[in-house]
Amino acid sequence: MKHGTKLLVAVLLSCGSLQAQNVVPAYAIQDKDSTCQIFVYSPGEREGLHLAFLGDDEKWHEVGQLCASDYGPWGVEKRMFDPFVTKANDGTWRAVWAVNSTSPVFAAAYSEDLVTWRPQDYPIVREKGIHQPVVYQMGDGSFDIYFKTPKGKRYMQASGDFRHFVEDSLASEADDILWQVDNAEVNGKSYKGNAFDVPAMHLNYIRSWFAALKKDSALYGESMKDDAQRFASLRKPVEATLHVDNAQTKAISNKLVGIFFEDISRAADGGLYAELLENGDFEYTSADHKAWTAQTAWTSDKPMTIATDDPLSKNNAHYAILDQATLMNHGWDKTIYDRGGLYDFSIYARCLDPKKGQLIVQLVDSVGQPLAEGKVKVEGTGWQRYSLVLNTVGKKRAQPVQPMNCSLRIVSVKEGRVAVDMVSLFPHETYKGHGMRKDIAEAIAALKPKFMRFPGGCMLHGDGLENIYHWKESIGPLYNRKPDRNIWGYHQTRGLGFYEYFQFCEDIGAEPLPVLAAGVPCQNSTANAEGVAGQQGGIPMAEMPAYVQDVLDLIEWANGDATTSKWAKMRADAGHPAPFQLKMIGIGNEDLITTQFEERYLMICKAVKAKYPNIEVVGTVGPFHYPSADYIEGWKFAKAHKEVIDAVDEHYYESAGWFLHNQDYYDSYDRKAPKVYLGEYASRTRTMESALAEAVHLCNIERNGDVVEMTSYAPLLCHEKHQNWNPDMIYFNASEVKTTPSYNTQALFSQFSGDSYVASRVEIASELAYRMASSVVKDSRSGNTYLKLVNALPVTVSLKVDGLALPAQPRMVYFSGKPGDESSQLRSSEESGALINVQNGRLQLPAYSVVAASVAP
DSSP states (O other), rough: OOOOOHHHHHHOOOOOOGGGOOOOOEEEEEEEEEEEOOOOOOOOOTOOOEEEEEEEOOOOEEEEEEOOOSSSSSOOOOOOEEEEEEEOOOOOEEEEOOOOOSSSSEEEEESSEEEEBBOOOOOOOOSSSEEEEEEEOOOTTOOOOOOOETTTTEEEOOOOOSSOOOEOSSSOOGGGGGOOOOOEETTEEEEEEEEEEHHHHHHHHHHHHHHHHHHHHHHHHHGGGGGHHTTTOOOEEEEEEEEEEEEEEEEEEOOOEEOOOOOOOTOBTTTTTTTOOOOTOOOOOTTTTTOOOOOTTTTEESSEEEOOOSSSSSTTTEEEEEESSSEOOGGGGGEEOOOOOEEEEEEEEEEEEOOOOOOOOOOOTTSSSSEEEEEEEEHHHHHHHEEEEEEEOOOOOSSSSSOOEEEEEEEEEESSEEEEEEEEESSOOOOOGGOOOOOHHHHHTTTTTTTEESOOHHHHOEEEEEEEOOOGSSSSSGGGSSEEETTTTTTEEOOOOHHHHHHHHHHHOOOEEEEOOOOOTEEEEEOOOOOOTTTTTTTTTGGHHHHHHHHHHHHHHSSSEEEEEETHHHHHHOOOOOOOOOOOOESSSOOOOHHHHHHHHHHHHHHHHOTTSSEEEEEEOOOOOOHHHHHHHHHHHHHTTTTTTOOOEEEEEEEEHHTTOOTTTTTTTTTTTOOOHHHHEEEESSSSSHHHHHHHHHHHHTTTTTEEEEEEEEEOEEEETTSSSSSSSSSEEEEEEEHHHHHHHHHHHTTTOOEEEEEEEEEOOGGGGGGGGEEEEOOOOOOOOEEEEEEEESSEEEEEEESOOOOSSOEEEEEEEEEEEEOOOOOEEEEEEESSSEETTTEEEEEEEEEOOOOEE
């Protein structure tokens, strides 16, 4: 949907579209105004709050869903019971409802027009089992809320803005008449709710809003699989002209295209982080996954003994005990893929008996035959680290080496018990020697990202307060780092911690953008011990100063002087004496913009700006685009506090049709407001169709590069056997990396980027214009001018270029394919059989293609 001003103007000018609806509202005259009756109700606990109007046939007719409950995790929560709505004296609206029968919370919501609702708050009260909350406005503008519990009735007062709630310490003796509601039959079913008289213009506005949503939904459902019919009359090729106005330029961001790394779909452990052994720290628990234990991924010829007394570290308390036993680890998904080469093995061990221990360490093939072997002599009762190099290219192995699956085998050969922990196996060759899996890292580096956002995502703010990601728990020696469960249903070793993230950014030439929670966990969190789910009230305000200090310490750790700063010294001790030159930090991740969130969010942003005024603070505006309640409230809040919020992080995942039909999305954004970071976006498939739609969107983002500062496709990585999200940019398994057409889009727009936008437009038949996009940028550092073109039509486009000096045979990089293709390779126009060429001075753009070229102005 376009921005609301366009819709509202249409509503006020004409309600002619309403005539297409069969039933006309029943009108009444009050003074000089016409009024209609509406009924607000919920048809079911998972169906949200709905609105119906009384028609001239004396029946109630449903209009649509006004809002839905956003409390707690998907699947088991997001429910609405006993909603009660009241109209305030100023014409605004308040709603309350119960969320379940077990939590000590209820939902409170505010709206100015019944169409858009402010993000919901969930006041915490003394008793569980809240039901039938009701709300009434008092003479002073505040609101009284009454509700029932298994123990009786309770009372709470709410401020006029419906943001602050205070529960009375005593039980309420309110009369039952307060719980009186209206009844109406809608679509043949009887419901309880609240009836109101409203101005006819208001009802017409609401109905037009829903009619526009329905129309947009049909438009956004457009799919390229229907193009043969949709464009059946097209001539081949279609002629078009690109007009470039070199006199009309503007400065744009020089870091528009970056990457977002989240540990989702096993992107870290078993993915980018090159550790080959699963559960090498013996810290798996059922909290990570219901079937997991400290023994998961290990096998032994004797019953395994796991102990916790006198551990290597309190943060990694579990370890295994060997007593003339054999221990085996088969790697992630029982796969250690060996092409022949060197491996770095390490282990922490200590003797539990006075005798010295000896471990035989082997890499073995599928039938148990050793490919490589080494010995570890364990001495002393204190924990010590032992290491050796294993070489699987032995004299007995056939040449050339054939890739195979292997396993790690550890044999305790001497009498006496040996404790082992932090067992590790890395390929000797990792990306730039810093522990990242080389082929995955190279695929990421080839994108030439300008920045990297990390470590999440939903994983960042976690499943509840106890699961919020704390960066300090991810640095220092690995054995001292604190592993944790991942909100996506598995385990985080923290081997890929903040030091490794920063080092990887440096290795690929990307600016680091670390993101920290804004003092609240994920709104989809499960209930805590008190029965409170969602944001769980946020970090208690008494604890927020310490949390804010943690945020400030991160900047000191990254940028401080190692000779004077405790935190910077830790960075230097880890191997990086020079500062990381951190320039920006993210606060929050697609949070509900609740009152509790705003209080903590602002506290953090103010503290960062007070101590580090040159650090760019990137905030958040919730998980969806306009007209999402969080988007509206988030932007309102950011604009009100733009002195401490430099940019905000927008997220949206949409159909290809949405991207094609929203090419003006950022055109009307306020240039004086905080900048935009489009931190997560993608079309909804891994196909060529989605890549084309995303390329169209990036052309329009470059045109708006003066307000959009950064973008990053999401998610970046996915292990093909552990998919938490679909689609993803890069898929991998133990032996190979597979890129998608969307990867090609990101690569072209990152590699052919600039810092100045040159106005351009494609002249083509008006009905085809939304399927063509162009962007021309200049790069001041190289002096190059780059042209990007997108042809999302099913036929070749013969393009005349006006305003750019096009060589007779320009070198262009492109990719093309059928809309349903899930793979497509970047190709050069100089290759044999290239589909793109120049004929009679006109570019011949293949059907369904994205093209980039370096040209002269």
